[in-house]
Amino acid sequence: MTNKIPNRQVICDTLLELARDDRDIMVLASDSRGSAAMAPFAGAYPEQFVEVGIAEQNIVGISAGLAHSGKKPFVTSPACFLSMRSIEQIKVDVAYSGTNVKLVGISGGISYGALGMSHHSVQDIAVTRAIPGLAVMLPADRHETKKMTEALVNYEGGVYVRIGRNPVEDVYESDDYEFIIGKAVTMRQGSDLTIIATGETVRVALDAEVALKKTGVSVRVLNMHTIKPLDEEAIISSARETGRIITVEEHSIHGGLGAAVAEIVVQRHPVPVRILGIPDEPAIAGKTSEVFEHYGINAENIKRIAFELLGR
Secondary structure, eight states: OOOOOOHHHHHHHHHHHHHTTOTTEEEEESSOTTTTTOHHHHHHOGGGEEEOOSOHHHHHHHHHHHHHTTOEEEEEEEHHHHTTTTHHHIIIIIIITTOOOEEEEESOBTTTGGGOTTTOBSSHHHHHTTSTTEEEEOOOSHHHHHHHHHHHHTOOSEEEEEOOSSOOOOSSSSSOSOOOTTOOEEEEOOSSEEEEEOTTHHHHHHHHHHHHHTTTOOEEEEEOOEEESOOHHHHHHHHHHHSOEEEEEEEESSSSHHHHHHHHHHHHSOOOEEEEEEOSSOOOOSOHHHHHHHTTOSHHHHHHHHHHHHTO
């Protein structure tokens, strides 16, 4: 059955459940309770909800103050604005100050596809992962979003989480699995090459694995839900055991997952790496599926890249 639940709704549902017993959980919105699907939380726990308005820099500073007071703030704001307009506050008030703030960038990547570059968020991983003291995470589906949210409530420290806007097809059958921050999940085992994906492109990687398996290619698929701290050992093991790596991401080819993987591989176990993402240009405007198709973020193109790496 096709999933109809967006990850943003899962975050709200999970926080609603946890906030019953943990009154320190706070949710902040920047005139975004609707787009963040947080209206139910605001209605159920008005004393634990803060509406800041369209003031992304202020929302980060306020959340840092709440964290200093012992609260567990979750900031919900469009990723394109949260990661760009507020980056100094994220760097200083959250990361440098060591505050326990969870920054949830909603409608990330090219979720606001038709609105163009001003609303696209394909540089956010590059920027946030370069900030010391800030973890960076992208859940793959609704099940992982639930597990990640539960883990973040008790995780001490600043975190930037990026989620999309629309429902994404499940990659897990349920949430009955162990989720560990900073530990990649091996979705498929394989020996000929490895596909490493993050966020909503994990589904694309799994589809590519199916297509390649039909041609006799054995593919390992890693869900790198945490970009920082990065699971370096999973990357090195894949490089050593499969000899070839393809990375897939809804992000610029500069500074994101592919760059992070390449930095590790080139220093510790060099093998061929191909980075698939948004090229160095303003991404086209359109639906997510249209943008993915335009840039070859699909199973067929991954299959083509794999054949190139394998010399076929």
